[in-house]
Amino acid sequence: MADTNERPPRCVVIAYDEDAQALNVCTVSRASMEKRMEAALTVPWPLEDEHFRLDDEFARKLGGLVFNLLAVHQTELKQYISITPHPDANKPPAD
8 A cells, every 4th residue: 555645756956155144955846857857967975885874974074065066166155164084085095
């Protein structure tokens, strides 16, 4: 029997509003985002790589990625970002 409270999948969109100097966080229908996602930079992050643990450390890494991606195109945001990089971030890629 299907759950009558089941909701369709959603995406979370985070935008920086320069005028308000605020982050806007919203959810949108995944179906409405599919074409945009096909054309977007996508960073796959398998949950298996995190041992299926969505904990404080994962949230820290995800948040850092989000802030840095936003700051690539909205450089004025960089001055507010104060995140200690993970020690492995400065290592060269393994051969």
